[in-house]
Amino acid sequence: MQQEYIPADIETAVQQWWHDQQTFRTVEDPHKEKYYCLAMFPYPSGQLHMGHVRNYTIGDVISRYQRMQGKNVLQPMGWDAFGLPAENAAIKNKVAPASWTYDNIDYMRGQLQRLGLGYDWERELATCTPEYYRWEQWLFTRLFEKGLVYKKTAAVNWCPVDNTVLANEQVVDGCCWRCDTKVEKREIPQWFMKITDYAEQLLNDLDQLSGWPEQVRAMQANWIGRSEGVEIKFGITESDEVLSVYTTRPDTLMGVSYVAVAAEHPLALRAAQTNIELQTFIEQCRQMETSEAAMETAEKQGVATGLMAIHPVTGELVPVWAANFVLMGYGTGAVMSVPAHDQRDYEFANKYGLPIKQVIEPTDSAEYDLSKAAFTAKGALINSQQFDGLTSADAFNAIADFLEQQNKGEKQVNYRLRDWGVSRQRYWGTPIPIINCPDCGAVAVPENDLPVRLPEDVVVDGSGSPIKSMPEFYQCACPQCGAAAERETDTFDTFFESSWYYARFTCPDNDKAMLDERADHWLPVDQYIGGIEHAVLHLLYARFFHKLMRDEGLVSGDEPFKNLLTQGMVLKDGTKMSKSKGNTVDPQALIDQYGADTARLFMMFAAPPEQSLEWSDKAVEGSNRFLKRLWRSVQEHIEQGEVAELDIDVLSDELKALRRQIHQTLTKVGDDIGRRHTFNTAIAAVMELMNTLGKLTDNSEQARAVIQEALEIAILMLSPITPHICHQLWQLLGHDEAVVNVSWPQVDESALVQDKVELMVQVNGKLRSKVSVVADADKDAIELIAMADENVKRFIEDKEIRKVIVVPGRLINIVVAG
RNA sequence: GCCGGGGUGGCGGAACUGGUAGACGCGCUGGAUUCAAAAUCCAGUUACUUCGGUAGUGGGGGUUCGAUUCCCCCCCCCGGUACCA
Numbered sequence: 001m002q003q004e005y006i007p008a009d010i011e012t013a014v015q016q017w018w019h020d021q022q023t024f025r026t027v028e029d030p031h032k033e034k035y036y037c038l039a040m041f042p043y044p045s046g047q048l049h050m051g052h053v054r055n056y057t058i059g060d061v062i063s064r065y066q067r068m069q070g071k072n073v074l075q076p077m078g079w080d081a082f083g084l085p086a087e088n089a090a091i092k093n094k095v096a097p098a099s100w101t102y103d104n105i106d107y108m109r110g111q112l113q114r115l116g117l118g119y120d121w122e123r124e125l126a127t128c129t130p131e132y133y134r135w136e137q138w139l140f141t142r143l144f145e146k147g148l149v150y151k152k153t154a155a156v157n158w159c160p161v162d163n164t165v166l167a168n169e170q171v172v173d174g175c176c177w178r179c180d181t182k183v184e185k186r187e188i189p190q191w192f193m194k195i196t197d198y199a200e201q202l203l204n205d206l207d208q209l210s211g212w213p214e215q216v217r218a219m220q221a222n223w224i225g226r227s228e229g230v231e232i233k234f235g236i237t238e239s240d241e242v243l244s245v246y247t248t249r250p251d252t253l254m255g256v257s258y259v260a261v262a263a264e265h266p267l268a269l270r271a272a273q274t275n276i277e278l279q280t281f282i283e284q285c286r287q288m289e290t291s292e293a294a295m296e297t298a299e300k301q302g303v304a305t306g307l308m309a310i311h312p313v314t315g316e317l318v319p320v321w322a323a324n325f326v327l328m329g330y331g332t333g334a335v336m337s338v339p340a341h342d343q344r345d346y347e348f349a350n351k352y353g354l355p356i357k358q359v360i361e362p363t364d365s366a367e368y369d370l371s372k373a374a375f376t377a378k379g380a381l382i383n384s385q386q387f388d389g390l391t392s393a394d395a396f397n398a399i400a401d402f403l404e405q406q407n408k409g410e411k412q413v414n415y416r417l418r419d420w421g422v423s424r425q426r427y428w429g430t431p432i433p434i435i436n437c438p439d440c441g442a443v444a445v446p447e448n449d450l451p452v453r454l455p456e457d458v459v460v461d462g463s464g465s466p467i468k469s470m471p472e473f474y475q476c477a478c479p480q481c482g483a484a485a486e487r488e489t490d491t492f493d494t495f496f497e498s499s500w501y502y503a504r505f506t507c508p509d510n511d512k513a514m515l516d517e518r519a520d521h522w523l524p525v526d527q528y529i530g531g532i533e534h535a536v537l538h539l540l541y542a543r544f545f546h547k548l549m550r551d552e553g554l555v556s557g558d559e560p561f562k563n564l565l566t567q568g569m570v571l572k573d574g575t576k577m578s579k580s581k582g583n584t585v586d587p588q589a590l591i592d593q594y595g596a597d598t599a600r601l602f603m604m605f606a607a608p609p610e611q612s613l614e615w616s617d618k619a620v621e622g623s624n625r626f627l628k629r630l631w632r633s634v635q636e637h638i639e640q641g642e643v644a645e646l647d648i649d650v651l652s653d654e655l656k657a658l659r660r661q662i663h664q665t666l667t668k669v670g671d672d673i674g675r676r677h678t679f680n681t682a683i684a685a686v687m688e689l690m691n692t693l694g695k696l697t698d699n700s701e702q703a704r705a706v707i708q709e710a711l712e713i714a715i716l717m718l719s720p721i722t723p724h725i726c727h728q729l730w731q732l733l734g735h736d737e738a739v740v741n742v743s744w745p746q747v748d749e750s751a752l753v754q755d756k757v758e759l760m761v762q763v764n765g766k767l768r769s770k771v772s773v774v775a776d777a778d779k780d781a782i783e784l785i786a787m788a789d790e791n792v793k794r795f796i797e798d799k800e801i802r803k804v805i806v807v808p809g810r811l812i813n814i815v816v817a818g
Numbered sequence: 819g820c821c822g823g824g825g826u827g828g829c830g831g832a833a834c835u836g837g838u839a840g841a842c843g844c845g846c847u848g849g850a851u852u853c854a855a856a857a858u859c860c861a862g863u864u865a866c867u868u869c870g871g872u873a874g875u876g877g878g879g880g881u882u883c884g885a886u887u888c889c890c891c892c893c894c895c896c897g898g899u900a901c902c903a
Contacts, residue, residue: 043903083903156901167901215822219898222821292899296819325819329900344819417900424901494903533897535822540900568823569897576896605843606830610823612896614830618844626843628858671834681832684842691842760838765884767838794870805883811837815883 005631007595011724015116023740024075024118028521032072036522037063038502038561040530040538041078044104044126045085048111050570050577050603050615051531053587057600057721058567058609058679059529060117064720065673066526067118068744074522076505077112077119079105081128082429082494084167090428090460097428098456101128111588116596116724118740125508127497128428132504134451135514136496137433141444142552144434148194151442154329154421155264155290158186164464165425168291178462185286187264190423190490191432195544199224199415201558202543211563213610216535223536225416230400232336232409234259235310236267237317243267243309246331246414250403251395252338254384255359257349259309260302260321260335262328267320271305278303278322285324300325300348312408313399314385323348329418339374346374359383360392420541422493427458427465429491437478437485446479452487465489498538499545502528502560515554528561532610535566565677568612577615585615597722598624604679604721626687627725630718633690634711634729637704646705648750655706656751658692662710663751665689669717670744679721686714708733716745760811761786763795771812779806786812 018024028034039059042052056077063075079101086097093100105126112119125132143149157166159176165188170177195202203224206217229248236243245259261268263285272278281303288298302323309320325344326335339349339356349356358370360379368375378392387395403409423432431452433445445452455473458466467473468489478485503515506522530538539561546560569576572583590599602623607613651659665685672682693710696703712733719726719739730739754775759782761769769791773782783804786792792814799816806812 040903045903080903085902165901168899169902171901219822223898223900225821290901293819296899298819421900426901493901495900498903531897531903532823534903536898537900538903571896574895608831611831612824616830616844619830622843625858632858676834678832678834680830681834681842684832687842758838762837762884765837765882770838803883805837807837811884813837813883 003635005628005725007597007627007724010728011114011116011596014724014727015113017727017738018116018118018740021738023738024120025122026072026074026120028518029072032070034074034522035063035066035071035527036074036506036525037066037527038076038505038525038529040528040534041080041498041501042108043080043083043085044101044108046104046107048108048587050585050587051567053115053590053599054570054603054609054613055529055531055567056112056115056117057603058565058677059527060115060600061604061673061679061720062527062529062565062677063118064723064740065744067740068716068720068742069674070743074505075117075119076123076508077117077121078123078125078501078505078508079108079127080494080498080501081105081126082133082491082497084169084426084428086428087426087460091462094459096456096458097460098128101126101428111591114591114596115599118723123505123508125501125504127430127494127501128454130451130453131511132501133430133454133497135504136430136492136500137445137450137452138447138514139500139548139552140492141433141447141450143193143548144442144444148197148548149191149422150194151189151191153187154190154192155185155187156190156425157290158184160184162463164462168289171289171291174287174289174294182287183289185288185290188425190421191434191488192419192421193544195420195541196415196417198544198547199226199417201547202417202540205543205558208559209561209564212561213564213566216532216539216564216566219535220540223417223540227414227416229412229414230396230403230409231332231412232312232403234312234318234336236320237308237310241267243320243334244332245334245336246412247336248414249338249341249392250399250409251378251381251387251390251392252341252359253313253336253399254381254387255338255340255357256311256318256336257339257355257357258319258321258337260323260326260337260345260348261305262326262333263322263324264328265322265326265333267307267334268305268322271307271320271322275306278305281322285322288324295327296325298324300344300351302348302352304352312403312406319354321352330416331414340370341374341376343374343376357383363391420493420544422496423490424493425465425468425490427454427460427467427491429494430454430496431467432488432490432492434488435476435478435485436488437481437483439483440478440480440485443478443480443485449479454491465491495538495541499541500549502542503546503549503555515549519555520557523555524557524560524562527563527565529565529567529609532566532568539564565609567609568607570613570615572615574614590620594620594624595724597627597725601627601683601722605683606680608678608680610677626690627722629694630690630714631725631729633693634715634732637707637711638732638734640699640704643704643708644701646709647702651702651706652698654696654698655703658696658706658710659748659751660754661689661692662706662713663748666713666717666745666747667752670747673720682717683721686717689714713745715739716742757809759786759809761789761792762811762813763792764815765813768792768795775809782806782812786814 039055063073067073081101086101089100090097157171161179161181171183227248230250231246234243263282302321305320307320308317337345339345340358361382362379381387381390381395400411431454433452435443474487476487503519507516507518510516549555577584602620668685669682672678715726715729727739756772757775758772769789771785796816803815
């Protein structure tokens with residue numbers, strides 16, 4: 001009597017069994033190869049979304065596969081629990097961010113467990129607990145003593161009506177999301193970490209990351225943006241001031257027709273005191289959003305400051321302009337402008353009627369037209385006095401040397417990377433462990449006084465962080481002189497917490513230290529999995545933190561993540577699922593209706609992990625259908641009773657072919673899961689095998705033996721993807737040991753041997769026929785057989801054969817004239 | 819704007835190293851089963867075709883015996899853009 005496939009029953013039972021057996025509890029084992037698999041931990045937003053299901057299923061499939069390879073697999077899970085949404089929810093629902101967050105964690109933990117993910121829950125952590133954040137406070141104070149953190153003013157988005165700082169996300173079309181007021185830029189003092197001190201390492205160590213996608217390494221390299229150039233000093237007339245500019249094209253120095261400074265540049269601010277037009281312009285720039293996209297796409301505008309700069313070589317005077325495209329945060333906040341050889345300068349010069357002076361001409365016959373566009377390629381110098389005739393490369397050095405001798409400039413390596421501003425004027429985050437004393441200045445909170453606890457019993461109303469109006473939080477004594485002082489009320493950027501959680505998972509129970517020797521046992525993470533949207537920021541900050549922790553003696557490697565898999569998004573109707581678009585699909589409903597195995601199978605089958613995945617209700621049904629067929633196939637097989645021993649010497653050709661397919665599939669699936677991570681093609685291969693099996697009409701003893709082999713191998717291959725149904729079917733096939741503890745099957749090489757192969761026959765690159773030849777046929781024999789083929793003859797008769805190309809095992813191409 | 823990725827049947831995708839374009843799945847069509855439906859099973863399914871073939875992987879050009887794959891130019895979509903996580 002056949003059992004029906006009821007996923008909910010099977011899955012609950014199997015999950016209970018894993019729980020009882022402590023299947024996924026992991027302890028360090030010196031006798032086994034370790035494998036640390038980590039999927040980016042979620043923000044506890046309230047419920048899982050499809051992106052989570054995809055992310056964690058990928059991690060679980062890899063973890064289970066590696067376990068079948070005999071490795072000691074660590075797969076932990078936790079919560080990136082600080083962040084803005086908790087404050088928004090607090091305002092909306094009048095509930096404290098802490099309780100909202102903890103409730104969400106409890107609910108989402110249940111959802112993850114229902115998906116059958118093999119986590120070691122004993123290592124669970126939440127970043128909003130003092131047990132976690134105390135250690136990053138501790139690290140920050142260490143870095144403070146080392147001089148790796150500092151305070152300076154930086155621009156934020158400011159809403160003048162709500163009197164609060166806005167995240168870029170809270171700025172909609174340049175206005176506050178809540179009151180629609182025009183957002184302003186405001187400069188306020190903030191803490192920065194000197195990531196630029198590590199720029200060179202962060203760039204160079206990308207070479208160690210051969211297990212990372214090339215595109216992510218490229219993005220990080222571009223983000224760090226190392227450039228070699230020259231810092232050049234321009235004098236300012238009627239003053240002793242020096243205006244430094246940074247350029248990567250010193251060869252164009254003689255073509256400078258103006259100098260542009262950022263609106264917030266001290267020189268512009270000073271000139272504005274006596275210049276109404278400039279004042280207005282700076283005011284306008286203040287109304288710009290702080291995001292790079294907004295800055296760069298805004299129309300290029302400027303105002304002359306009235307100041308004149310002195311050219312360091314010729315002594316000529318060139319005007320100083322304030323311009324909205326010059327960023328105060330990059331280089332020196334000032335650039336020299338060479339309209340003839342830079343497109344942005346060119347457009348700006350045309351707009352404001354500034355001179356365009358050509359100083360570079362091509363060394364080849366490249367065409368250019370300065371009346372239409374700038375000539376931006378390198379070449380040879382003209383109109384450049386003593387530097388005429390030099391190539392751009394030679395002129396780079398000649399001009400740099402000249403300036404250095406004159407004390408008017410020097411070569412410099414510059415990075416696009418800016419120091420990391422970690423201050424947030426928000427409540428729901430880790431308090432910055434600094435005390436501001438009127439006499440001693442900024443003082444780190446002593447180790448004994450850590451953690452600085454964030455009060456959790458608060459009311460958030462949108463008018464700014466509640467701890468900023470809690471004297472009981474911020475009033476304190478200076479740890480150095482004992483005078484009355486005030487605590488920082490800003491909190492850390494939440495990227496702070498997510499920059500080291502991977503390490504804490506190795507020793508989450510240690511209450512004496514940030515990390516212990518277990519960190520070096522498990523790190524680096526062997527496989528890290530997360531969204532491509534994290535390609536730069538999170539992954540760069542985590543790499544930076546790893547190096548900080550290394551230099552503190554906490555870990556010994558240079559890099560945290562050996563292999564990286566960047567998963568694509570889950571889309572519906574071609575766009576990202578989002579509440580605002582109303583195109584979300586709740587994974588819970590999916591699990592409730594079809595079970596976790598179907599959800600997992602669909603996620604793995606619908607697209608390769610790195611590509612975006614288009615949601616489809618119908619395709620989910622298809623995945624479910626396959627599992628039902630699989631279930632039935634096993635049931636029908638076992639109903640026929642005992643299976644005889646397989647004797648490979650007596651098999652029919654059909655059964656030999658089936659065994660070949662079984663072991664070809666096994667080879668492919670192992671490669672697809674283990675190396676390529678293309679779970680979709682792995683599943684397709686198993687489906688093909690099952691389709692072949694379904695067509696088999698032979699029900700001899702030996703056929704049943706081969707079917708048993710096929711089903712066993714199919715179940716083992718699918719078990720990392722759909723572990724619950726496979727657990728059950730494995731038992732039905734007569735095994736006592738649980739499938740989760742079984743090793744990956746061995747390929748029988750002898751089954752793969754083939755005596756005949758099919759070759760494609762092309763004439764002039766077009767497929768004309770197929771021929772079957774013995775596997776070890778030589779080129780001449782293949783040629784003869786192909787030429788003799790009727791269909792081929794038609795296309796080659798009466799024609800001169802120019803060439804014959806034979807690709808062994810694949811095809812033969814006959815090239816004829818005419 | 820800048821950086822990165824993508825574009826293949828009606829749809830999701832496959833083709834891994836330049837060698838059978840469209841595996842596998844969905845959908846659709848026809849059939850079987852059924853009182854009927856659902857479910858299930860079987861067959862077919864790129865377009866055009868004089869049934870020999872021809873065209874075809876966003877558009878245009880190039881390299882090659884052979885290009886979805888390599889090169890050049892262009893178009894469109896998506897991600898990131900430093901205070902969303």
